[in-house]
Amino acid sequence: MDLTATTSDLASAAAEVARLLPTRVLDPVLAGLVLRAGPSGVELSGSDRERAVRLSRKATVHGEGAVLVPAKPLAETLRTLEDPQVRLVVEGSRLAVRTSNARFALPLLDLGAHPGVPALPPLVGRLPAGVLAAAVLPVSGAASRDDALPVFTGIRIHAAGERLELIATDRYRMAFATLPWDPMGPLDVLVPAGLLADVVRQPGAADQVAVHADEDLFGLSWAGGSVSTALLAAPFPDDRVRKLLEAVIDSTVLVDADALAGAVRRATPYSGPHGSVTIQVDDSEVRVRGSDPQSGESEESVKATVDGNRLTKSFQARYLADALKAFSGRRVELRIQEGLRSTVLTSGVEGDGVELTYLVVPLRTVA
Amino acid sequence: MDLTATTSDLASAAAEVARLLPTRVLDPVLAGLVLRAGPSGVELSGSDRERAVRLSRKATVHGEGAVLVPAKPLAETLRTLEDPQVRLVVEGSRLAVRTSNARFALPLLDLGAHPGVPALPPLVGRLPAGVLAAAVLPVSGAASRDDALPVFTGIRIHAAGERLELIATDRYRMAFATLPWDPMGPLDVLVPAGLLADVVRQPGAADQVAVHADEDLFGLSWAGGSVSTALLAAPFPDDRVRKLLEAVIDSTVLVDADALAGAVRRATPYSGPHGSVTIQVDDSEVRVRGSDPQSGESEESVKATVDGNRLTKSFQARYLADALKAFSGRRVELRIQEGLRSTVLTSGVEGDGVELTYLVVPLRTVA
Structure with missing residues (x-):
């Protein structure tokens, strides 16, 4: 693998991937970032078996290929570089991050041992990112941050025809939002609120976001990236919560x-x-x-x-x-x-x- | 006491006094702020027996007098007010902070039980605030933050004729600065580094700062305010530290x-x-x-x-x-x-x- 890219482009993507990956893992492979250089640029991705994120960036690819490297030092190095352009090139058992006067050599982790970044579940609908963010951000504020009761840390997302319904509650307050969307399939999931609030800000407000879901996963994709997460398995007390609205x-x-x-x-x-x-x-x-x-x-x-x-x-x-x-x-x-x-x-x-x-x-x- | 003043003026002074006062004290009187309205405006001051701070602000005084109120809620209220002008007036056993549509009533604490804000020790010299800050800020960075060895938390300040010498060390690094000043008396003290770094930024860089000291206290004063602190009593290893400079x-x-x-x-x-x-x-x-x-x-x-x-x-x-x-x-x-x-x-x-x-x-x- 050998490519040259704009430092700030790579830095923002590496930071997003590193942020969504766990920092304390027994197996360093799970804290690894997959870099994949192909004809259309470079993809940075990562997964911890629960969450998966993929971000594409423009790059001049001199040699295609894929490597797995520790996410945090890569993100930190790209963040602090002052050179506008950076070269990433595999040199022996290292990925070298090169500028005119510096070389940072990250160890290559075993890509074969990585669980892989799962594919997105099926497409179920579309809507503008700004509309989704306008509903998700206030609703996520009513979710609990206490993992002891996982059901209250989620946002319930339910498709009712042409409108999406979002509900979250920590039992002392509740937020309920409805918003227009373009449905293409059924949707009835409980998604971790913190993650959702994190990712709805990533696409530009005018970008179209595609919503993906099946029985196990929920995902969002947009031009240049995608993210998916395992659903919360707890049964949400829909009826009791909706009764409060009367x-x-x-x-x-x-x-x-x-x-x-x-x-x-x-x-x-x-x-x-x-x-x-x-x-x-x-x-x-x-x-x-x-x-x-x-x-x-x-x-x-x-x-x-x-x-x-x-x-x-x-x-x-x-x-x-x-x-x-x-x-x-x-x-x-x-x-x-x-x-x-x-x-x-x-x-x-x-x-x-x-x-x-x-x-x-x-x-x-x-x- | 009854006065009207610009909210932001009072807010900045109350915030500084509240910041230098301890927050956890057994006796609420020690966390109190003294407001004194006189013919030339209002003075906000406080002291916790170790540190003392006095700040003067312009005010239209309708009635002179002095009161002691809890520093933190006063500072917090003044900080969040949106009205440009505010009135402070004693009403019974309360100091009312009044705007057109709000009234905040702070309990009056017993001013007689307050230890008083000690007077500054004698004047020993003068220098511009900006010059003092340029020396104190980097030197304070080399002082220790570990109170277990108080001597290393201080800045040694010593007058050598027309120049002041500042030394701080945490034993792993050391900073030594010399700077010009206008001496008017002897000066050889060990001052808490954190406090000094805090207060040198308060006067404007071009303002003259007067340095005050005696055997127990060190103080700085400038147009509009003053601060003093008890000295650190530990003997500073001057000779050993200076030898490192050779x-x-x-x-x-x-x-x-x-x-x-x-x-x-x-x-x-x-x-x-x-x-x-x-x-x-x-x-x-x-x-x-x-x-x-x-x-x-x-x-x-x-x-x-x-x-x-x-x-x-x-x-x-x-x-x-x-x-x-x-x-x-x-x-x-x-x-x-x-x-x-x-x-x-x-x-x-x-x-x-x-x-x-x-x-x-x-x-x-x-x-």
Whole structure:
């Protein structure tokens, strides 16, 4: 294998592959990056048996071939090189990364011992990357980061005809998004939220993304790359989660999401040992209140259009701030329900066809 | 107390005071910030018995007075406010931070129980803030962060007539700087390096800084603020440290500091389990080498002017990178000594009159 390429092109691809590969593995082959030079350029890929990623880059190929090298030092070396062009060439048992005045020699790992980078499952539909990202990013924020209950670390993706439905919940909040797509097959999967949020940003927003899935794998592909992951096997409590969306509304508040988020942020130092803030719905405003034995008290009003009962709810400041961030730059409708039933945040269908609903469970208020 | 001021002015001062105060104290009074409104504006100050800081800011004072409030929530509230102006007014047992649509009420702490913010020790000299920062910042990098041996966490500051001498060492490297100043009294102290590096950036580079010291305290003051700290009581091994500066030079290498630093950075992924890189002095270049059983090998040449013997030395990559950073943007002279004697880095007297010398101990090379 022998090729010359633009350093920054290779560096970004190597960094993405290295980032998706595990760093602590018993077998160094699993932390290896496959470089494959062919007539159309170079492909960088990697797989840890759960995830697989392939990225193509332009290159002038002097000699075709494929090698497996440690991903991290390759990515780190390409990242720190100052030369605009770099040559990758196999020299004996080494892959040499060469510039005019430097040579970095990475050991060749046994490509035969590598599990291989699995092919993508069948194509099930298409949509623009920007639309997918606009739905996945806020929804992934409601997923749990606690691997002890894997089902809550996933995003449920379900095709309902011309629309995709995305759901995630960590049991204290829930995000539900629907978005338009171009279906070509059935889709009903539970995908790791962290990985999905990571990869939806890789293609350009205007690029078309192809969605791939079967019973074991979920994948995305776009011009220049693809990624796939094993599905989460846990059964998602669809019915119970969807039931939460049937709101019995006590009061509706229409408010600028960023203005309310700012007030919640400023109340956070006063949110006390439980990190809670109180939202009091008043005539044409909401008052955000905090109270802490050490820091003192806070109260801030935010203009709002109120319809329904005047009432007071307490929330985990962090969860409310996360929910409002998903509606940044827009007006958001808070549909407040009675008692301990969730508060529903929504802003209707956006210009890109994404409709997002966010639920936050209120705190039991001290009487 | 009642005053109106520019939010950003107060916010920056409150943040600095909060940053220098301890966050975990048994007595909340020690984490308190003193606000004192007088005819010339407002002073924000704090002290934890070891350190003291005072910062003055312009304000429209409607009522003079002084209060003690928790520093952290005040700083956090001022930082997140969007209103350009803010009013601070005592209301009962609270200090209210008021804007047009919000009120934050901080509890008043017992100002009588506060140890007070000690006065600065006597003036011993003056110099421009930028010159002091140019010497303190690289020297502080050679001090230890390990509080177990306090003497190595300090910067030794000693007045030798018209020049100040700064020394710090963690025993594996040493930095020595001399700089011009305008002496007005004797100065021979050991000051915590971390604090000093923190505060030298506060005044503007062109501002004059007054240096204050006595047997117990060291302080700096400038238009708008002052800071003081208890001295480190440990005896600094002056003689042994200064003896290291008497170099017996085997080889002298003149090289661009950033070019060599870049090569060391790129060799770091190949620096092996001990994090070591090898510098081989050759005709008109130095070769930077790394070797690691997993990552592979690296070799990069950097153009240099070499005078003396051709030789090879190994260094801790991190220490060498730190040392070179102190000479960023300049050519640096490496004076390499025989065997395990330190390598001396120096670039002569700079335009601002600061002369910096940095010593790095080489590693025992594997034969």
